[in-house]
Amino acid sequence: MTGTASVADMDQLGADVARPTLRGLGARWRQRRTAAAQLRHLTTYAGRPLVALTTTVHLLAGAAPVVFMIGTGAALQHLDDGGAMPWLALAIGAFLGQQLLAPVQLVLSKAVARRVDAACLTRFTAFALQRAELATLERPEVADRLAQADEAFEQWTLTPGAAVEGGLALVARYTQLVGAVVVLGVVAGPWVALAGAVVALVARAGQTEAFFRWGQLIRGFQPLRRRATYVRELATSTRAAKEIRTLGLVDWLDERYAAENRAVLDPLWRWRRRVYGVPFLTYAAVALAGSVAGLVAMARSAEAGQVGAAAVAVQGLVLCARFGVMFPESDVKLVYGRSAWEALLEFEAQAQHDAGPQAAPTEGRITPAQAITAREVRFGYRPDRPVLDGLDLDLPVGTSTALVGVNGAGKTTLVKLLTGLYRPDGGTVAVDGVDLRDLDAHAWQRAFAITFQDYLRYEMPLRENVAMGAIEHRDDDDGIAAEVRRVGLGDLLDGLPLGLDTPLTRALPGGRDLSGGQWQRLALARSLFAVRHGASVLVLDEPTAQLDARGEAEFYDQFLDLTRGVTSLVISHRFSSVRRADRIVVLDGGRVTESGSHDELVDLGGTYARMFEVQARRFGGTDGSSTGAGDDEMRTVQA
Known part of the structure; x- marks a missing residue:
């Protein structure tokens, strides 16, 4: 303002x-x-x-x-x-x-x-x-x-x-x-x-x-x-x-x-x-x-x-x-x-x-064949306050990576750099060894299916809200309905008076609004619909923040099935969410400080292990199945 x-x-x-x-x-x-x-x-x-x-x-x-x-x-x-x-x-x-x-x-x-x-x-x-x-x-x-x-x-x-x-x-x-x-x-x-x-x-x-x-x-x-x-x-x-x-x-x-x-x-x-x-x-x-x-x-x-x-x-x-x-x-x-x-x-x-010089337009989408890599990446919204400072990261194709860290660590910023929404102040972000600056940004972004933490709630019919993930396939009613049911909104769909054409706002005739958890599930369905139609990189930023414990557990029980064969990056504070990933990365001070599987990082006894212990102790379990600890506790154990 x-x-x-x-x-x-x-x-x-x-x-x-x-x-x-x-x-x-x-x-x-x-x-x-x-x-x-x-x-x-x-x-x-x-x-x-x-x-x-x-x-x-x-x-x-x-x-x-x-x-x-x-x-x-x-x-x-x-x-x-x-x-x-x-x-x-x-x-x-x-x-x-x-x-x-x-x-x-x-x-x-x-x-x-x-x-x-x-x-x-x-x-x-x-x-x-x-x-x-x-x-x-x-x-x-x-x-x-x-x-x-x-x-x-x-x-x-x-x-x-x-x-x-x-x-x-x-x-x-x-x-x-x-x-x-x-x-x-x-x-x-x-x-x-x-x-x-x-x-x-x-x-x-x-x-x-x-x-x-x-x-x-x-x-x-x-x-x-x-x-x-x-x-x-x-x-x-x-x-x-x-x-x-x-x-x-x-x-x-x-x-x-x-x-x-x-x-x-x-x-x-x-x-x-x-x-x-x-x-x-x-x-x-x-x-x-x-x-x-x-x-x-x-x-x-x-x-x-x-x-x-x-x-x-x-x-x-x-x-x-x-x-x-x-x-x-x-x-x-x-x-x-x-x-x-x-x-x-x-x-x-x-x-x-x-924007500077633009890369030549590319037809369709760019699909990574090997890995998305970041090398010595530096970026800050203000020159004197770097958010990322010398970050190195590899996202091998077909694997799931979880990214954890306190608020302000630069997790969402990193996603914006990986997708080409921002350009790094220093270092490189590359796809199969080719710098993003040399690629058509729009063709590259079409490879992504993203659910941002601040996802949009479109005051449009249910069909468009899901089809936004691949809008050229908005007539795929079967695919839209399948993804809606896949994220646990089947009962909602069956109860809507106009089905997929029901406006998701009370401001329109016949419309209805959704709860916060339902909107988040719908945002997930949007990303999964994009994967259904060719997106090869799935990014989920706090994908279960508004789901209750049962809804979160159901979603992550299906997580490996949802992401099988897809290069995925999940950002979450909840360790029941991230422990199922192939690899977990800890972001701290603008850099990757730890990387490995859940068991490897717990055995390492570093930042991740301390954050995991706080959540497990607070919610009465040693496996981290009940989560929700806030950033204050994470900062405490990191200090």
Whole structure:
């Protein structure tokens, strides 16, 4: 939840944004060119024919008010000579045409936006789920960019596609402006046209500059906005509802949400006044002076006495003056939509930088033939705090290995390194002697069937919850049902009203929720379903943590059958779980300190033997069959 920026940082950002300089003007020009290039690139996602058609419709819609202006002026000029009707018909036609074009503009603009957003969303999810490393996604500055892009696509209003939509909509606005200036030059003279153009461009420049700087502020405040969003989602979702109610946290959360929002809104409002205050008065004054000058010049022109010319000129000046207002179809979409695109680009750049050179894609999955090995592996989430420090480990193919150690010893971290989710800071992880860096990470990860300690509970039907292990085989009803029964959930399956199609959430009609133990069994079934369909490495991280003693004993009675012929790694604190493995490895201080069978390690009289003795003594047995001793006892015997 915590961002990397403080309120003081945001104040400094506001000061920098609200203080334009000559150097800043040059940078702003370069940014405008970059923004135009980005919009041109985004239009390629919509396709040239659709963009050309949309642009043509905008041109026609922009020309319609100019034609209406000319028609009404000419009709007024010819009231006395009977020639007003054709001009009046032209004005009415232009008006009706503009009304008919409006829904066409909307439909085409939305089509453009949806095509662009579909391409951007595909690109976004591909990077987030495939290209970006897990370590990249966990960095605070990357999380800010992800939150910004995700927020845009979640609302479907201020997306990159909306930015393209807004940019194309400016075609109609500037067509009106060019038409109005040309008409002013014809009916009122060049000085009136010049005054109108200056009014429009100065007012527009002031408006767009303020919008740009406001967009910079909004982006800079993303860390604080993410904090407020987290508190809001925590208070409104069901995942924390039980604790919030039973611990009486409602008032505290309300106060916390108010405080987080004030931390965002107070400086934003203060800097909004700086951005829109004096600059707005300045360009408004220039626009007013230009409008007055235009009216004076028009009054002195030779055509001033003609009613029709005067009417056209006044309408043209009003249209120029109105260029200083916000364009709802463009401005907000351009600022926020392009900001979402830039957030996506920054995220991709960081992901590519962290990932480095990519190995050539490999079809299917990579199946180890001999062993998975780790040599002198070093890794830490922070440089000064290594979790693994010089670790050596061999996982021979077809054998079961158990990994034990206290919390924080690096057991789950090791799994993430073995699967390629993280890259080691030093040393190598290899498959049959080939460094993981030289292998296609996705093909390698498809070899795994993993039940993490923090497994997910998908609010989907039972079928999908199990088939997630090999989603391309989700139609294998017999296989899904077999694995559900294999982990002891046969009675549950028989009692579900919709069978495999029963949603596992009470929030959907006909759905039901499961107990913690049932969810854990279902997560195990997910991994076994993956093994059924070709996964060759099974990893179980605390696989029986939420099972009762009987359920745990039943599972491990079947453990050797479940893992026969499969390379398996089991992480557990319970020695009734690990003693059945072919080999047990003790992880301590970031290294493997002991390795062997259960009997060998007990005879060795080292760390494993002392931990085993604590559990056996605490639960009244010498064989470790009743387990559950915590990490405190383990740390005691290790000390």
